[in-house]
Structures are given as structure tokens and as C-alpha cells.
Amino acid sequence: MARHKSLIFTAILAFAALALSACGSSAHSADTITLYNGQHEQTTAALVAAFEHQTGIRVDVRSGDESELANQILQEGANSPADVFYTENTPVLEALRERGMLAPVSPSTLAAIPSRYNSSEGDWVGVSARVSVLVYNTSQLSPAQLPSSILELAQPKWKGKLAIAPSETDFQPLITAIIKLDGRAAAERWLRGLQANGKVYPDNETIVAQVNNGESAIGPINHYYWFRLRAELGGAAMHSALHYYAAGDPGDLVDVSGAAVLRSSSKQAAAQAFLAFLVSRSGQETIAHSHSYEYPLRPGVAPAPGLRPFAQLKPVPLTPAELGDGHEALALEQKLGLL
Amino acid sequence: MWSGRRRWPLVSLAGATIAAALVLLPLVFLIVQAQQSGFSEVQHLLLRHSVAVLLWNTIRLAIACTALCAVLGVAGAWCVERTTLPARRLWAVALVLPLGVPDFVVGFGWVSIDPALHGYLAAVMIMTLSLYPLVYLPVAAALANLDGGLEEAARSLGLGPWQAFRRVTLRQIRPALLGGCLLVTLALLAEFGAFEIVQYQTFTVAIFTEFKLGFDAVAASVLSLVLVALSVAALGAELSLTGRGGVLRPGPGARRGARRVALGRLTAPVIAALAALSGLALGVPLGALVYWMLRGSSTTLPSASILAAVGHTAEYSAAAAVFATALAVPVSSLAIRHRNRATVLLERLAYLPMALPGLVIALGLVAFSVRYALALYQSAFELIVAYAILFLPLALVAVRSAMGQASPRLEEAGRSLGRRPAAVWWRVTLPLIAPGLGAAFALVFISSATELTATLLLHPTGVNTLATQFWAYTTELSYGAAAPYAALMVAVSAVPAYVLSRRMGTLARAQETR
Numbered sequence: 001m002a003r004h005k006s007l008i009f010t011a012i013l014a015f016a017a018l019a020l021s022a023c024g025s026s027a028h029s030a031d032t033i034t035l036y037n038g039q040h041e042q043t044t045a046a047l048v049a050a051f052e053h054q055t056g057i058r059v060d061v062r063s064g065d066e067s068e069l070a071n072q073i074l075q076e077g078a079n080s081p082a083d084v085f086y087t088e089n090t091p092v093l094e095a096l097r098e099r100g101m102l103a104p105v106s107p108s109t110l111a112a113i114p115s116r117y118n119s120s121e122g123d124w125v126g127v128s129a130r131v132s133v134l135v136y137n138t139s140q141l142s143p144a145q146l147p148s149s150i151l152e153l154a155q156p157k158w159k160g161k162l163a164i165a166p167s168e169t170d171f172q173p174l175i176t177a178i179i180k181l182d183g184r185a186a187a188e189r190w191l192r193g194l195q196a197n198g199k200v201y202p203d204n205e206t207i208v209a210q211v212n213n214g215e216s217a218i219g220p221i222n223h224y225y226w227f228r229l230r231a232e233l234g235g236a237a238m239h240s241a242l243h244y245y246a247a248g249d250p251g252d253l254v255d256v257s258g259a260a261v262l263r264s265s266s267k268q269a270a271a272q273a274f275l276a277f278l279v280s281r282s283g284q285e286t287i288a289h290s291h292s293y294e295y296p297l298r299p300g301v302a303p304a305p306g307l308r309p310f311a312q313l314k315p316v317p318l319t320p321a322e323l324g325d326g327h328e329a330l331a332l333e334q335k336l337g338l339l
Numbered sequence: 340m341w342s343g344r345r346r347w348p349l350v351s352l353a354g355a356t357i358a359a360a361l362v363l364l365p366l367v368f369l370i371v372q373a374q375q376s377g378f379s380e381v382q383h384l385l386l387r388h389s390v391a392v393l394l395w396n397t398i399r400l401a402i403a404c405t406a407l408c409a410v411l412g413v414a415g416a417w418c419v420e421r422t423t424l425p426a427r428r429l430w431a432v433a434l435v436l437p438l439g440v441p442d443f444v445v446g447f448g449w450v451s452i453d454p455a456l457h458g459y460l461a462a463v464m465i466m467t468l469s470l471y472p473l474v475y476l477p478v479a480a481a482l483a484n485l486d487g488g489l490e491e492a493a494r495s496l497g498l499g500p501w502q503a504f505r506r507v508t509l510r511q512i513r514p515a516l517l518g519g520c521l522l523v524t525l526a527l528l529a530e531f532g533a534f535e536i537v538q539y540q541t542f543t544v545a546i547f548t549e550f551k552l553g554f555d556a557v558a559a560s561v562l563s564l565v566l567v568a569l570s571v572a573a574l575g576a577e578l579s580l581t582g583r584g585g586v587l588r589p590g591p592g593a594r595r596g597a598r599r600v601a602l603g604r605l606t607a608p609v610i611a612a613l614a615a616l617s618g619l620a621l622g623v624p625l626g627a628l629v630y631w632m633l634r635g636s637s638t639t640l641p642s643a644s645i646l647a648a649v650g651h652t653a654e655y656s657a658a659a660a661v662f663a664t665a666l667a668v669p670v671s672s673l674a675i676r677h678r679n680r681a682t683v684l685l686e687r688l689a690y691l692p693m694a695l696p697g698l699v700i701a702l703g704l705v706a707f708s709v710r711y712a713l714a715l716y717q718s719a720f721e722l723i724v725a726y727a728i729l730f731l732p733l734a735l736v737a738v739r740s741a742m743g744q745a746s747p748r749l750e751e752a753g754r755s756l757g758r759r760p761a762a763v764w765w766r767v768t769l770p771l772i773a774p775g776l777g778a779a780f781a782l783v784f785i786s787s788a789t790e791l792t793a794t795l796l797l798h799p800t801g802v803n804t805l806a807t808q809f810w811a812y813t814t815e816l817s818y819g820a821a822a823p824y825a826a827l828m829v830a831v832s833a834v835p836a837y838v839l840s841r842r843m844g845t846l847a848r849a850q851e852t853r
Contacts (some may be wrong), residue, residue: 033798040813062717063811064795067551068698072796074554075702079709081533081800097553169533202535205816206450228816233634318733330552337389339548 013129029199032058036073036085039257042293050286050287057270064261066092067169073101073294077237084274086127087170088257089163090320098325103263106272112279113297117256124260127278128287128294130222131214131313132174133254134243135208140217146243150220150251151176154193154197162167163219164198165208166338170222170255177250184332192335200338205229212240227293227306247314253323254315257294260337283294345517348677348760354669355685361666361728368703369567369695373561384561388842390545397541398425399460401527401573407467409522412474413516413618418609419510430558430613431479432833438472439785439832441809442460444825445469445538448627462539465765468620469528469533474519475781477737480778481515481550483510484744484771487597508825514581518736525693525732528573533790542566543696545794550698553770563699570694574687598853625829629675644803649827652805653834655719656787658664658736660835664779666727667734668772674719675742693732706798722797726787733786739765741775742768753826777842781835788831803830 037044041043041063047061062082064072070092073080087093096102102123109125110118110315117126136146140161153162165171178187197217201207207219208229223242230238245252260280261271284296288303295303295310303310333339376384384390415434437445445465449456485508493503509516529545542565549559604610674686692700706723707714715721745768751765769776770829791806798807805828812821 040815060800062800063807065551067554068796070554070707071550071556071698072701075706076555076709079713079747081717092554099554117514167548169552200538205538205814209816225816232816232819237634325554326552330548333550334387334389339394339544339552339574 002166003094006279011316015259025175029230031056031270032060033083033267033274034062034081034246035084035086035266035274036082037061037063038069038090040292043287043290043294046286046290047278047283050282051274054282054318055273057273059274070096074099076264080262080264080266082262083259083271084259084265086259086278088258089173090119090124090126090128090258091325093119093258093260094321094325097121097123101263103261103265105209105261105275109221109272109276109279112276114299116216116319117319120257120319124258125275125279126256126258126297126320128257128292128296129254130170130257130282131172131311131315132220132246132255132269133223133226133245134218134251135211135221135240136228136243137216138217138239138241140214143243147219148246148247149249151178151186151190151249153197153218153220155189155204156193156197158197158218160197160199161217161250162194162198163201163210163216165201165203165207165219166193166194166333168203169219170328172329172333173253173255174220174251174324176323176326177253177316177330179238179328179332180318180322181250181316184328187329188332188336191277191332191338195336195338208240212238216260220251221263223307224293227304228291231291231293233245244308244313249306249315252313253318254313256297256320258278258320265333348669348672351669351672351677353533354488354666355383355673355682358670358689358731359685360665360722362692362731364707365692365695366567366688366729367673367701368706369560369563369699372556373564376557376561381561382559384558385565390542390562393540396459396539397543397569399530400459400466400539400541401524404470404527405520405523406467408471408474409516409520411467411471412519413478413512415471415475415613415616416479416482418613421485421597422477422602422609423606423608424602424613425606428840430617430838432836433617433621434475434613434694435836437469437787437844438782438827439789439829440469440535440621441789441791441806441825442469442530443536443813444624444627446533447623449629450536450853451842452623457538460535461538462534465533465537466527466530468521468616471524471620473733474645476515476778476782477515477519477740478512480737480774481512481740481744482597484606484741484774485511486744490597500737511744512740513631515736515740517577517581518740521573521690522693522732522736525570525690526574529696530567531696542569546696546699556702559699563695564846566694567691568639570691573694574690577688578683580612588620609686610623625826628822628826631818632826634819639673645808645827648803648805648808648824649831651802652828653831654790655723655726655804656721656784656831658719659730659787659803660780660784662723663727663731663734664738664776665781666731667738668776671735671739671742675739676747686739689735690732692728693730697729697790698796701725701793702795704728705794715799717799719799719802720796722799725793725797726783726790729790729793733782735784737775737778738772739775741772741778745771774842776840781839784835785832789828800804814843 042059048061052058065088072084073082073096097119104122105125110122113126134146175187178190200212204221204225205222208225210216211219212319218281226242259275261268261275265271279298281301284298284301287294287296288301293304293307418426419434423431449465489507490503493507498506529543531547534541546559547560549555615850668687669684673682704721708721749761749767753767779833789806791810794804795804798804805824809821809824
């Protein structure tokens with residue numbers, strides 16, 4: 001019985017020591033900013049290292065799911081420890097902007113990026129982009145069989161061959177684009193078709209993996225998931241390829257990753273400096289050379305080798321601001337039971 | 340009830356007050372948020388066809404999984420604790436470990452084997468295989484603590500082995516069994532991630548949609564209160580089934596170990612069944628990990644930082660396990676030894692957070708601490724408190740069932756010999772409930788080690804745990820690099836499971852020879 005007690009006693013001592021040590025939390029110095037990061041962690045790590053080296057400002061990174069982080073910021077309100085919020089998609093930034101949580105981005109930072117990729121109110125800046133494409137299994141489909149429009153995926157001939165991820169943040173912009181270009185009724189018809197044809201997966205990562213291993217023949221994704229899978233598996237294990245939609249098709253969308261400074265931040269200057277670095281030439285080259293396979297948005301910075309040049313893409317003329325926070329698309333998905 | 344001094348136990352009361360305050364925190368958050376919603380909004384939110392469908396999906400899943408977990412948990416625990424099964428120590432660990440495998444790995448493992456796997460039956464299977472340890476562990480602890488004299492008495496009075504099991508053994512493990520079933524039900528109400536991959540949508544989907552795509556904490560809170568209502572129903576059902584204890588207690592000093600049943604010719608079939616269970620629950624996800632490590636080009640020898648992540652995971656999980664177990668003792672002691680409406684209500688209240696998604700609990704803590712305890716925000720202390728709130732119910736079930744088995748007459752005897760209450764507690768009660776405390780520690784430790792949502796929101800800035808690193812790599816599609824972190828989560832979880840099985844073994848032997 002003595003052993004029970006000594007075990008319990010040790011446990012209580014260890015707990016007390018840990019609780020005490022936890023109370024002496026670190027004091028943040030003036031030249032440290034806190035970054036809430038919803039972007040892929042490795043890309044951010046490379047950017048932060050380069051920024052710290054260049055400016056001497058330290059960046060504390062807290063990574064998480066971007067929409068969970070947005071909810072966290074909304075709960076934190078005026079006491080948020082976050083100075084900068086860097087996300088993979090713009091609807092989260094739009095949601096914070098609508099609730100007045102973002103500070104205006106400095107004009108010189110906004111000027112580095114073509115204005116159509118920035119917040120129309122100047123509250124967040126576009127940093128990099130992905131393009132919406134189709135991934136198809138090369139042993140099941142030949143290039144001639146591939147659709148030129150995303151609308152064709154609703155046709156019965158794709159029944160049982162299609163993979164979709166309706167809860168993925170990249171999926172709502174596609175619905176929004178169809179609503180904007182062809183109307184709500186067309187978007188609903190299209191979604192019903194997809195619902196009948198498609199197998200539902202949790203995210204783009206799963207779609208690209210399942211198309212590659214032949215479980216599904218085709219699926220809409222963002223281009224970089226395929227390049228990342230190739231980097232993970234090696235070229236020999238790839239049984240899939242990318243297919244671009246025809247110019248001007250609603251599927252031919254550019255999804256933008258952006259960053260913003262929190263209005264509640266007490267370190268506005270340092271936070272703005274980080275945004276300025278993200279869109280600077282060296283920041284944009286860091287993105288191009290990291291293995292994220294995203295397109296840098298600053299004109300004149302080349303993307304990773306192997307990517308179709310950004311200038312050759314002719315996406316639909318819908319800006320991230322026009323795509324908004326995706327509310328209408330969400331309502332439609334809920335109505336059809338896709339969410 | 341025993342005579343003599345019955346001072347209101349101050350220490351218990353203080354501990355229970357802390358527990359109540361912590362448990363109420365997320366509930367207050369929900370109510371404050373939900374209040375901001377108008378009647379018509381609530382109507383619009385709740386009276387939707389999709390909400391009814393999701394609710395029905397949740398309920399039918401909870402019923403099937405709970406029943407299956409009860410059968411698997413009791414059968415497994417009985418074989419390990421009460422029969423002459425070979426290599427019992429090994430089985431004791433293998434049967435607990437599925438709890439230490441992250442949901443995502445389980446889902447991915449199954450989908451890699453059969454990509455067509457989806458829907459209700461797939462969800463029932465996957466959830467049963469990952470949640471049955473919640474029944475197994477409390478029941479195994481109760482069986483290890485069993486008074487064998489009662490069974491022998493029952494047999495000597497002419498009951499057959501099955502009747503003796505049903506009327507005596509089952510009766511003694513009933514609080515543990517019902518408690519385990521309650522845990523399974525509550526865990527299913529809150530589960531989200533595991534269903535994504537098998538495309539089965541439960542009520543949590545509606546909550547997450549409001550958070551993730553609508554950024555609407557008010558609507559999400561209204562919906563979360565529906566889960567609270569469901570869990571109140573489950574808690575009421577468990578309370579009425581458990582009754583006022585229902586445990587047969589021996590007279591002072593009469594406790595003795597139970598004899599193990601010789602399996603004989605059944606040894607091989609039982610081993611085959613247990614191997615099949617472990618193969619499905621543990622082998623499939625571990626197989627997926629091995630596959631990732633072999634196939635992925637991102638597989639590298641993990642850096643030294645992996646050791647730091649192991650350290651943080653172990654440290655936080657152990658602290659949370661000690662804290663939650665320490666809170667569970669006064670709460671169950673009051674509810675059992677000083678049973679009245681208030682103490683029972685408090686004990687029931689403590690279960691509610693388990694039925695809520697981790698995101699709700701974590702956001703509640705965020706909202707509270709940025710306003711009233713900013714210095715503690717995103718500290719190790721806060722993360723440990725979050726784990727303790729989330730997993731206090733696991734500790735409660737284990738401690739409560741052990742306390743129900745311990746006879747108050749032994750404590751009474753101690754006091755009649757002139758010992759002070761603290762000394763009696765230390766020398767009599769504590770040794771009696773030790774297996775329950777061990778089970779509580781193991782359950783909370785393992786669950787904390789794999790927790791992700793609250794960890795991402797509340798961990799100290801700059802500190803990585805196994806779960807956060809695993810998550811970071813999987814979002815990059817770097818499965819090869821992620822796999823060692825998941826494997827280490829399982830390995831770290833094996834430590835308390837192993838220590839516990841050893842101690843229960845020692846205890847059982849001590850009783851047999853007594």
C-alpha cells in the first residue's frame with residue numbers, strides 16, 4: 001500500500017511544480033509580434049525566419065485552423081494577443097473586416113499587389129494565390145474526355161467518378177462564382193448534379209489522394225494540392241494530372257491567401273512591417289521557393305518551376321472582395337444537405 | 340448510515356466547489372452567447388429539416404455504439420481480469436490503447452483499406468472500435484476490485500455460473516458499466532472529426548458549420564444547447580438505472596479476491612476473438628502509420644524537437660490527469676457518502692462538458708480568460724485546466740465506481756479505533772479506491788495526449804505537443820513526417836495503460852493470497 005501513496009504523492013508534487021512554473025508566463029517585449037497563422041506552417045516558418053533576420057523583430061507564431069482562429073479572435077476582442085492574422089483564404093478575413101476587427105493596411109503595402117487581389121476597403125492584402133483546377137486519374141481518363149467547364153461535372157456521365165469536398169473552404173467560392181455568373185437557380189441545379197454524381201470527401205487533400213490512387217476518376221481542387229502530393233510521393237507514384245478549365249469558366253477561379261493587422265494590436269508599426277515584408281520581393285520569393293507551390297502575387301516574381309505561368313491563366317474576373325464571405329453559397333449547401 | 344461524527348467534509352466541499360466552478364464556465368459561456376439570439380432566430384435555427392435529420396443521425400449512432408461498446412468492454416474486461424487468459428498484462432494494454440489513437444488516423448486507416456467505407460454502419464464500427472475502452476477500463480478496474488466471496492456464496496447457494504455472473508458480478512460492476520456507457524454516449528454527442536472521413540453527418544456538423552463558415556458563435560451556442568439537452572437526458576437515464584448504489588457490500592474485513600475462471604478448451608477461441616478486436620481497433624490505424632512512414636518521401640528521422648514535443652505532451656497530460664482525478668474524488672465522495680439533491684446535481688453537472696465539442700469548451704475558456712484572467716491566457720496552466728474540464732467525466736466514472744465498491748463500514752471501523760478522519764481516508768479509503776484512481780488517471784492522460792482543438796487554441800505560444808505537430812504535418816500532406824508523432828502518441832498512452840495493468844494485477848494477486 002505504501003507504493004500507492006508514494007505514487008500519488010509524487011504525482012501531486014509534479015502537478016504543483018508544473019502549475020507554479022506555468023504561472024510565471026513570459027513577458028513580451030516591444031519588438032515581438034504575435035502572428036495567428038492559418039497558412040500552411042512550413043511556408044509561414046520560412047517567411048518568419050527571413051523577416052526576423054531582416055528586421056530584428058521577433059514573431060511568435062500560433063498556427064491553427066483558420067476559421068477556428070477567426071472565432072478565437074472574435075472571442076478575444078479588444079484583448080486579443082494577435083497582431084497579425086495570415087490566412088489561406090479571404091472569406092475569414094472578410095468576416096473579420098465586416099465585424100470591424102481589422103486595421104487599414106498601409107497604402108505602400110497595398111500598392112505592391114494588383115488591387116483586384118486586395119480587400120476593396122484596404123483592410124487586408126493579398127499575398128499569394130492558388131488556381132482552381134481539375135485533377136484526373138490518367139489511367140481512367142484521357143485528356144480528350146475532360147470537361148472544359150466545371151458545370152459539366154453535374155452531367156450524369158460523371159456519376160460514380162467524381163470526388164468532391166463540399167465542406168472545404170475552397171469549395172464555396174466555386175458556388176459563389178456560379179451564382180454570380182449564371183444565377184442562383186443554375187448554381188442549385190449544378191449542386192444537385194454534383195450531389196448525385198460525387199463521392200464526398202472531407203478535404204482537397206483526400207480528393208487528390210483518392211483520384212491519384214484510382215478510387216475516383218476526377219475532382220475539383222486547387223492546383224497546389226497535386227504538386228504537394230507529388231512532392232510527398234515522388235513523380236513515379238503519380239497516376240494523375242491537372243486539367244485547367246477553359247478561360248472565363250466559373251470554375252477557373254483564383255483563390256487568394258491574405259494577411260491583415262488586427263485593430264486591437266498595440267504594435268501597429270511592427271505588424272505593418274510584417275505585412276510589408278510579405279509582399280516585398282524577398283518575401284514573395286520566399287513563397288515561390290518554399291514547397292507550398294502557391295503563386296506569388298507581386299508582379300515580376302516567378303512561381304515555382306513546373307507551374308503554368310500566372311500570366312497565362314485567364315481566371316474569371318471576380319475579385320476576392322466580390323466573392324465575399326461565402327454566405328449565400330453556404331445557405332445553398334445547407335439547403336441541399338451538403339453540409 | 341454509520342453513527343459517530345459526521346462533520347460536513349470541508350476538504351471535499353472545497354474540492355467540489357472548484358470542480359463546479361470549472362465545469363460551469365463553458366456552460367455560462369454558452370448561455371450568455373445563446374441569450375443574444377432572438378426567438379425567431381432560434382426557431383429558424385432549430386426547426387430546420389436538416390437539423391432534425393442530423394439529430395436523428397446522432398441519436399441512432401449513440402444507441403448502437405453504446406450497446407456495442409458495453410458488450411465489447413465487459414467481455415474484454417472479464418476475459419482479462421477474471422479468467423486464466425494467457426499474457427493478460429499484454430491484453431490489458433492492447434485493449435486500452437485504441438483510445439490513444441487520434442481519430443484522424445483511425446479514419447484514414449479504414450479508408451485506406453476500403454475507400455468505399457462510409458455511412459451509418461461505418462460510423463458505428465469506427466466509433467465502437469475507438470470508444471469501447473471507455474467501458475473496458477472502468478469495468479476492468481471494478482472487476483479487479485471485486486469481492487470474490489459474494490460470488491462463491493452465490494454459487495454455494497445453488498446458482499449456476501451464468502446466473503451468478505448476472506445476479507452478483509454484473510450487479511457489482513453495474514455502476515462502472517453504466518458509467519462507461521454514459522461516457523461513450525457523451526463522447527459521441529461531441530465527436531466531429533472521425534465522422535468527416537466516413538461521410539456520416541451528426542449534430543456537431545450543424546454547430547461547426549455555424550462556427551467555421553458563418554463565424555456565428557451565437558447560433559453555434561444555441562445549437563450546442565441542444566447537445567446539452569441530449570446529455571441531460573442521458574445523465575437522467577444513467578442515474579435512474581444506477582439507482583442508489585445497488586452495490587453489494589461486504590461486512591468489515593470480509594473482502595477477498597475472486598477466483599479466476601479456467602478457460603480450458605475455450606482459451607484459443609477467446610484469444611482469437613481478442614486478437615480480432617485488437618487487430619481492428621489498433622492494427623488498422625497502426626498499419627496506416629507504418630504505411631505512411633514507408634511510402635512518404637517527407638519521412639525523415641524526426642528532429643530533436645520531437646523529444647520536446649513528447650515531453651510537453653506527457654507533462655500536460657499527466658498534470659491534467661492528476662488534476663481531474665483530484666477533482667473527481669471530492670465530487671464522487673460527496674455524491675456517494677453524503678448523497679442529497681445538491682451533491683447529486685453537482686456530480687451530474689460535471690459530465691455536461693464532455694457532450695460539447697472541444698471547440699465550444701476552448702472558446703468559452705478564451706472568452707473568460709481574456710476578460711478576467713489575462714495573465715493566464717494561453718499558459719500551460721490554462722491548457723491543463725481545459726483538459727481537466729473536458730475529461731473530468733472520465734475520472735468521475737472510474738473514481739465513483741471504486742468508491743461505490745468500498746464499504747463505508749471499513750471507514751467506520753477505522754474511526755471507531757480512534758483515528759482521525761484524514762488518517763482513516765489515507766489508510767483505509769485510499770487503498771480501497773486505488774484501482775479506480777489509476778483508471779481515472781489513465782483515461783484522462785490518454786484522452787489529453789490526443790486532444791487537438793483546445794490544444795491549438797490554448798497552448799503556450801512557441802510550445803509544440805505531439806498533437807499539434809502531427810496536425811501541422813498532415814495539413815501539409817506530409818504524412819510520412821506526421822506518422823512518427825502519431826506513433827509516439829500511442830506509445831506515450833501505453834505507459835499509463837501498462838502501469839495501471841501492472842498495479843491491478845498486483846492488487847488482484849494480493850487479494851487472492853489474503
